[in-house]
Amino acid sequence: MPDEAVLVGYADDKQLSExxxxxxxxxxxxxxxxxxxxxxxxxxxxxxRTYRQWQELWDQETRGRWTARLIPMVQLWTGSPDCTYxxxxxxxxxxxxxxxxxxERPRLEATRTLGVFSVDSVCQVMLEGEDNWNCVSHxxxxxxxxxxxxLDLNVV
Numbered sequence: 001m002p003d004e005a006v007l008v009g010y011a012d013d014k015q016l017s018e019x020x021x022x023x024x025x026x027x028x029x030x031x032x033x034x035x036x037x038x039x040x041x042x043x044x045x046x047x048x049r050t051y052r053q054w055q056e057l058w059d060q061e062t063r064g065r066w067t068a069r070l071i072p073m074v075q076l077w078t079g080s081p082d083c084t085y086x087x088x089x090x091x092x093x094x095x096x097x098x099x100x101x102x103x104e105r106p107r108l109e110a111t112r113t114l115g116v117f118s119v120d121s122v123c124q125v126m127l128e129g130e131d132n133w134n135c136v137s138h139x140x141x142x143x144x145x146x147x148x149x150x151l152d153l154n155v156v
Contacts, residue, residue, distance in 0.1 A: 040099075047090055084147060094119050096143065103143050110139045 037045075054074045061068070083091040085102035096103065098119045111117040113135045114125050126133045 044089065048088065084151060096147070097140065106139055106142055110135055 051074060058068060058074045081091055083089045083095060083100055083102075086100060089095065089100075098107070107117065114132055116125060117136075122136060126136045
């Protein structure tokens with residue numbers, strides 16, 4: 001049973017144990033697979049597999065049907081929707097700002113201005129001066145505003 005069962009208050013100890021076992025299995029599979037196919041792809045594949053399993057359990061569960069009616073898709077409830085621009089790629093801040101191909105142009109502009117612009121360097125670079133801080137702030141605000149407009153207009 002998905003961790004959502006805890007939130008709606010009907011998970012028993014066996015379900016919680018199974019959910020935690022799935023998480024441990026996912027982490028192990030990611031660790032084992034990252035050498036063969038790369039960490040990002042291994043993570044994506046395991047996350048997709050996990051959501052598919054959770055959805056199957058969610059659909060088969062006989063209890064909590066009112067909650068399932070309100071929340072038919074487990075993935076949407078867990079806060080990991082797909083990227084607005086890249087199907088089947090989980091969206092999060094790191095992906096949006098540092099990996100999503102849709103934002104390549106503003107990312108390149110920020111890199112030209114800052115020199116080094118990566119998830120590992122962004123905080124340090126921002127703290128090096130007000131100009132850097134403003135550059136990163138402008139980059140993030142620009143992407144978030146554009147993404148909101150696209151979502152509001154259903155452009156994607």
